[in-house]
Amino acid sequence: MADRTGSLKVAAIGDLHVKEEGQTSYRDLFGEISREADVLVLAGDLTDLGTAREAEILAEELRACAIPVVGVLGNHDYESGTPEEVCRILRQTGMRLLEGQSVEIEGVGFVGVKGFVGGFGRFTLGAFGEAAIKALVAESQHEAMRLENAMRHVASRRALVVLHYAPVAATVQGEPPEIFPFLGSSRLAETIDRFEVGAVVHGHAHRGTFEGRTPGGVPVYNVAIQIPKPNGRPYALLEL
Numbered sequence: 001m002a003d004r005t006g007s008l009k010v011a012a013i014g015d016l017h018v019k020e021e022g023q024t025s026y027r028d029l030f031g032e033i034s035r036e037a038d039v040l041v042l043a044g045d046l047t048d049l050g051t052a053r054e055a056e057i058l059a060e061e062l063r064a065c066a067i068p069v070v071g072v073l074g075n076h077d078y079e080s081g082t083p084e085e086v087c088r089i090l091r092q093t094g095m096r097l098l099e100g101q102s103v104e105i106e107g108v109g110f111v112g113v114k115g116f117v118g119g120f121g122r123f124t125l126g127a128f129g130e131a132a133i134k135a136l137v138a139e140s141q142h143e144a145m146r147l148e149n150a151m152r153h154v155a156s157r158r159a160l161v162v163l164h165y166a167p168v169a170a171t172v173q174g175e176p177p178e179i180f181p182f183l184g185s186s187r188l189a190e191t192i193d194r195f196e197v198g199a200v201v202h203g204h205a206h207r208g209t210f211e212g213r214t215p216g217g218v219p220v221y222n223v224a225i226q227i228p229k230p231n232g233r234p235y236a237l238l239e240l
Contacts, residue, residue, distance in 0.1 A: 008108045010160060011036060013235040014043030014203020015224040017076060018058045020051065026058075030065040033235060039105055040065055040235075043203040043223050044074025044114060044164025046090070051080050055089040062093045068105055069095040072112040074164035074204060098162060100146035102154050108198075108240050109154035115165030115202070116143045118185030125181060144187040151195045158240050161192055163202040170212025171222035172205040189214040198240050210236070 011033040016026060033040050047054035062069060077086050087097050096103045098112025118140035119125050127137040147161070166172050166184030175183060183205050192200060193216030200214070203224040210227050212220045223229075223236045231237055 006107060008039060008106050008240045009037045010039045010041055010108075010238045010240060011235045012041040012043060012201040012221065012223040012238060013225055014164065014201070015045040015074070015206060015226060016042070016058070017045055017048040018054050018061070019048045020053050020057065026061045027064040029234065030061060034064070034066040037237060038067055039108075039110075040067055040069045041110070041160070041162055041201060041223075042069065042071030042095075043162060043201050044072050045076040045203055046071065046073065047077050047086060049079045050077045050083060050086055052082065052085050052089060055086040059089050059093045062090075062095065069093070070098065070103060070105070070110045070112065070162060071095060072098055072114050072162050072164055074114065098150070100150050102150045104154075104156055107156055107158060109156040109159040110162060111147065111150045111154055111159055112162035113143050113147045113150065115147075115163040115167070115188050116140045116185060117165065117182045118187060119181035120169035120184065120186045123181065124186050140185045140187055144185070144191045147188060148191045148194070151191070154195070157196060159195070159197045160238070160240060161197055161200040163188060163200065164204050166202050166205055166208070166220075166222065167192060167200060168212045168214055168220050170209060171202065171220055172208045174207045174209055175205050183208075192216070192218055199238055201236070201238075
């Protein structure tokens with residue numbers, strides 16, 4: 001696990017979109033990650049349609065992973081209306097699925113929520129007008145509050161925040177600007193900047209940009225599998 005300096009190597013990847021038929025096997029990739037890292041982080045959209053069968057396929061693939069696995073769900077994992085079943089199946093593998101919780105591994109606190117939409121900076125959507133808009137903003141605020149509550153339980157001075165939706169606009173650059181409000185929310189970054197955080201990982205924006213920072217300077221990495229990484233692999237390697 002962690003080396004004698006106390007650092008922990010984390011491999012992070014998102015948006016696997018495991019399908020019932022015709023999916024690419026991740027078994028070899030998980031085996032490689034087990035040799036390269038101490039912990040694997042999965043940043044949501046683990047399945048394509050959120051079905052139990054897709055979760056079972058991923059659970060079987062994860063058997064090739066010999067290191068701890070931490071992750072969050074993404075919007076695709078809710079598509080079939082059974083996210084609880086997806087969670088149940090994946091947790092049977094030993095995976096720590098975080099839904100507003102934290103877990104400490106080798107001195108590093110992993111904190112996770114899915115996050116939600118809402119937009120960034122001065123373009124963040126406000127709770128005004130129709131009930132549907134107010135409900136959307138309330139959900140965005142709720143996810144930020146879940147993140148804050150989880151951060152308050154982190155004892156470690158080193159923390160990695162795991163999201164699916166982006167907390168900053170920088171890592172969604174490359175996507176059509178018209179859909180930026182649906183790719184994440186600055187409310188998440190505002191919460192993150194109130195705590196001591198080493199880094200943030202997220203997915204969701206398949207055509208986004210690998211690296212950005214919160215207004216407070218915390219590094220943010222878009223680890224969707226579709227995003228080119230500096231190491232040339234489908235996953236990012238971070239050292240905490």
